[in-house]
Amino acid sequence: MVKVVIASASSALAREVIDALVATKKHDIIALVRKDPAQFPPLPGVEWVKTAYDDKSELVRLFKGVESVICFLGVHLDKDNATQKLLIDASIEAGVRRYAPSEWATGVKLESSLDALSWYTGKIEISRYLEKLNKEKKVIEYTRFQVGTFTNYLGHPHKTTNHVHTVPFLYDFESQHAVAIEGSLDDAIVWTTVQDIAGVVARAVEYKGEWPAIGGISGTRATIGELLQLAEVIGRPLKVDWVKKEDLEAEIRNVGDIFLPDLRTATPEQVGAFLQAVPTRVLTAITRGAYDVTDEWNKLLPDYKFTQLEDFLKSVWGGK
Structure with missing residues (x-):
């Protein structure tokens, strides 16, 4: 049994991942949303929690005992990446083991195309933030789920x-x-199909080894x-x-x-x-x-059929 937080749980891809996690019948899921939690369907093992993502002490309290925080925040809506940085900092303070930043598209060569895909700039800035936090000593494990x-x-x-x-x-x-x-x-x-993305994330939550910093998921x-x-x-x-x-x-x-x-x-x-x-x-x-992606998770989950x-x-x- 793993306790998982899904940040920006109202996003469409987050909902697909939540369904995959629920299907395992193994996890307690805290689904963070800005809207009234009553708007979301009751799901076994899922607690919908309203938050403004602006109170670090509240987030630390919510994250106590959590194994993984998985973020689906739209980086183009996160001014100065303030919300995602707060999520990361709160995760570290609460003792969360793993964090997955909001990636979910493109691959390792994104940085060379930021003039074209400027709305994805926050992905690179958050990756640098995580690298800096772990530079002297690893303070949090993370993987950048990249799917093409x-x-x-x-x-x-x-x-x-x-x-x-x-x-x-x-x-x-x-x-x-x-x-x-x-x-x-x-x-x-x-x-990569949406179903395979959700399926890999559900297995990554249970993965016993260390998450790779670059987490390519390559369908075809x-x-x-x-x-x-x-x-x-x-x-x-x-x-x-x-x-x-x-x-x-x-x-x-x-x-x-x-x-x-x-x-x-x-x-x-x-x-x-x-x-x-x-x-x-x-x-x-x-x-x-x-949009050419590496295959780290394919190698770590060799039995998964894409x-x-x-x-x-x-x-x-x-x-x-």
Whole structure:
């Protein structure tokens, strides 16, 4: 039996992980939310707790006896990373053994693409904060769960998750349309299903060894060329709009940083403007290797069977 805290437990991916933890029937889960806990469903072993994430003494009290704190906070909403730093500091003071910062996308090469993916800057800053805390002596064990991107996006608009809402990303199997950079056929993306992310986290909570600082979770690593071939194999060939890398780089330089708005309060115009700018930036990050992920957790959990990209595509689109 392990006691686990889920921070920002109302997030869609956090809900998927909570379901996976509940299914084990092994853990006590404190699910931290900003909203009224009565809005959330009663689940065995789960206590929904309201917090503003601004009182360290409150967090220390909540974290007493906790083995792992797993964070799903939107880093783009955390000004100066203040909330996540407070969660880490409270974890250390309360004697928490393990902390998982809010990552859940991209991989180890993210830092080289922060000009494109500026809304992820907090991920790098928090990783540096953790490194600094452990520089002289290890004060807390941590792992950066890095997953590439969700395989489930390729199933849009079919429902393949319980809580996560999908988008068609750059490869739209419904309209059979894709966008890619000229000469990018060998660029790799790691695709990991939401279910496998939750499954690995549930097993990581029980893992007896030390968590790796870089915690890559690799469902399927596929080049863009391989993805396009799979689309042909399953009978959903994608018509590709090829764009020039230098044009995308110039657009990023000219526009500068953009930031993901708070989707809870943003206007439709703000959301639309962001979504229009995203493809340019994600394409650029892909060609720089930002969505190519390592496989530390695959190696630590060799018996775990990941859903392969081809199997997922066939299950969703085969015969459609």
